[in-house]
Amino acid sequence: MKTALKNTTMLLVAAVVMFGSMQALAGKVKIIANSSVKADTISAGELKSVFLEETSSLSDGSHVEPVLARGGPAHEAFVEEYLGKSDAALQVYYRSLVFTGKGSMPKSVGSDAEVVAYVAKTKGAIAYIGSATSAEGVKTLEVK
Numbered sequence: 387m388k389t390a391l392k393n394t395t396m397l398l399v400a401a402v403v404m405f406g407s408m409q410a411l412a413g414k415v416k417i418i419a420n421s422s423v424k425a426d427t428i429s430a431g432e433l434k435s436v437f438l439e440e441t442s443s444l445s446d447g448s449h450v451e452p453v454l455a456r457g458g459p460a461h462e463a464f465v466e467e468y469l470g471k472s473d474a475a476l477q478v479y480y481r482s483l484v485f486t487g488k489g490s491m492p493k494s495v496g497s498d499a500e501v502v503a504y505v506a507k508t509k510g511a512i513a514y515i516g517s518a519t520s521a522e523g524v525k526t527l528e529v530k
Contacts, residue, residue, distance in 0.1 A: 414460060414516065414517055415514045416519075418501075418505055418512070418513055418527065419450070419525050419527055420512070420524060420525075421525055422509045423444070425448055425527060426525070426527060427527060427528045427529070430529055432444060433529060437452045438479070449509075451510050452492045452493075452513070453494075453511050454495070455495060458516075460515055461514075468529075501513050512527075
């Protein structure tokens with residue numbers, strides 16, 4: 387009985403820690419889009435489908451093109467939290483799309499400021515940046 391209670395307590399603590407870690411990761415990024423994108427919200431599933439190039443439009447009909455950051459904390463948090471992959475696994479995934487002719491490598495940009503500038507001038511662009519980065523000139527999408 388004591389062992390079962392101890393195991394249950396350990397599982398509960400692990401679940402709370404994992405949930406807190408996921409919340410912390412989600413708080414590290416914000417999703418941005420070009421003003422041509424009609425949506426103000428996006429589901430986590432829809433976001434994943436866009437960045438894995440399974441779809442090129444949102445449920446409201448807006449055409450979107452994913453933009454990746456080249457590394458950094460926001461990139462790592464986004465890839466882990468929303469795509470469920472490591473950066474290395476994501477690169478392998480994109481290469482397989484290119485190799486099989488099923489897709490192409492998404493645009494990749496350096497700093498958060500460069501991501502914002504690119505998204506601001508590119509119709510349909512959707513990306514992620516660090517939560518503390520200014521998103522002036524683009525719209526921020528709420529992830530539901």
